[in-house]
Amino acid sequence: MLKTIAGMVAAGVLVLAATGYAAAQDVTLRVHQMLPPQSTIPHDVLEPWGKAVEEQSGGRIKVEHYPSMQLGGTPPELFDQARDGVVDVIWTVLGYTPGRFPKAEAFELPFIMTDAVSTSQAFQAFVEKNDMDEFSEVHLLAVHTHGPGLFHTKEPVQKLEDLKGMKIRGGSRVINDLLTKLGATPVGLPVPAVAEALSKGVIDGTTIPWEVTLPLRVAELVHNHTGFSGDNGLYTQTFAIAMNKDVYDGLPDDLKKVIDDNSGMKLAKMAGEAMAKQDAVGLKKAKDAGNNIITLDEAQTQRFKDVSQGVIDDWVAQGDGRQALLDDAKALIAKYTAENAGAGAGGMAKDGGTAKDGGAEAAPAGSAKSQ
Numbered sequence: 001m002l003k004t005i006a007g008m009v010a011a012g013v014l015v016l017a018a019t020g021y022a023a024a025q026d027v028t029l030r031v032h033q034m035l036p037p038q039s040t041i042p043h044d045v046l047e048p049w050g051k052a053v054e055e056q057s058g059g060r061i062k063v064e065h066y067p068s069m070q071l072g073g074t075p076p077e078l079f080d081q082a083r084d085g086v087v088d089v090i091w092t093v094l095g096y097t098p099g100r101f102p103k104a105e106a107f108e109l110p111f112i113m114t115d116a117v118s119t120s121q122a123f124q125a126f127v128e129k130n131d132m133d134e135f136s137e138v139h140l141l142a143v144h145t146h147g148p149g150l151f152h153t154k155e156p157v158q159k160l161e162d163l164k165g166m167k168i169r170g171g172s173r174v175i176n177d178l179l180t181k182l183g184a185t186p187v188g189l190p191v192p193a194v195a196e197a198l199s200k201g202v203i204d205g206t207t208i209p210w211e212v213t214l215p216l217r218v219a220e221l222v223h224n225h226t227g228f229s230g231d232n233g234l235y236t237q238t239f240a241i242a243m244n245k246d247v248y249d250g251l252p253d254d255l256k257k258v259i260d261d262n263s264g265m266k267l268a269k270m271a272g273e274a275m276a277k278q279d280a281v282g283l284k285k286a287k288d289a290g291n292n293i294i295t296l297d298e299a300q301t302q303r304f305k306d307v308s309q310g311v312i313d314d315w316v317a318q319g320d321g322r323q324a325l326l327d328d329a330k331a332l333i334a335k336y337t338a339e340n341a342g343a344g345a346g347g348m349a350k351d352g353g354t355a356k357d358g359g360a361e362a363a364p365a366g367s368a369k370s371q
Helices: 002-025 040-056 075-084 104-108 116-135 173-181 191-199 210-216 245-249 253-261 265-288 298-316 322-342
Strands: 027-032 061-066 089-093 139-145 150-153 167-170 185-188 205-208 224-228 238-243 292-296
Touching (some): 027 040, 040 253, 116 238, 173 185, 210 265, 265 292, 292 298
Antiparallel strands (some): 139 238, 150 205
16 A cells, blocks of 8 residues: 555656656746738748647747737847847847848849749748858848838829939938939838838938838828839848747757748748738729739830949949859849749849739839830
């Protein structure tokens, strides 16, 4: 009898110990970012990512989402919040901290990008090959880009001269340099500030992709949208999804594998696909509203390219192997664009939207051609 009781007690101790050990393996990841929860990346990327991580970990990883900077700070502080452990995972715009990610700027240069999916895949491959040192303070989950950036303005932009004197929002140092060379007056603002700045007349227009017009209701605030002919978009911005290094390093190997299985190229492509899909939705909404959707013809597009070349030349002239980085970025974009074209994915409409989802047309009816 005594042996039986002792055995039961010992078994109970083992169960408690095992339960305590399992609990010690559980982790809650707080995901922090700047946009409302219904925005593309939070809704179509970060939430599905969190669900996948929770399911594949058997519930041992919990993911909590904090949109709209709910945990404090400002959008430019997000990367440091992940680095310092203020939060566990962040999504951020690299261009919000000028000069911090100079290698990544190769993808922000004008008329380099093609479509959101191919350029995101190329950017992920580029960072893994050339740029991990710029992310050494965090555990990088993935990088990506948005779709073709274009102008959304109160007054129409139908030729290069129309930009002169316009106060246009730019999202990074490179883009602001581009706006200056094109004759506009750049105003640096994070995305959440764009709608208020437009409504109050602080800016005359903004550079964003179609996808971003949706949560900001830009198609209601301005009625002119200017994109470009050809295979390359005016610009794109670069983004990172990053995790606190100590949090990742502290995970047991099986939970690290869960994170790894949902990182890298898989996550980069997922983000690019989400951006591309919502680009088409944003374009359709502007068309349905009867807005003036302008696709600059080849001659006007070439004029923009000729002026924009100065941005590229200035960036390359800063040295540090930048010409080689630019060449590699172009080669990777071409590689993934060709692969996706062959697979029937990707594709970019001449108005700057995407042609793969949501009914967007390659040449939308009623789009105004510049003269």
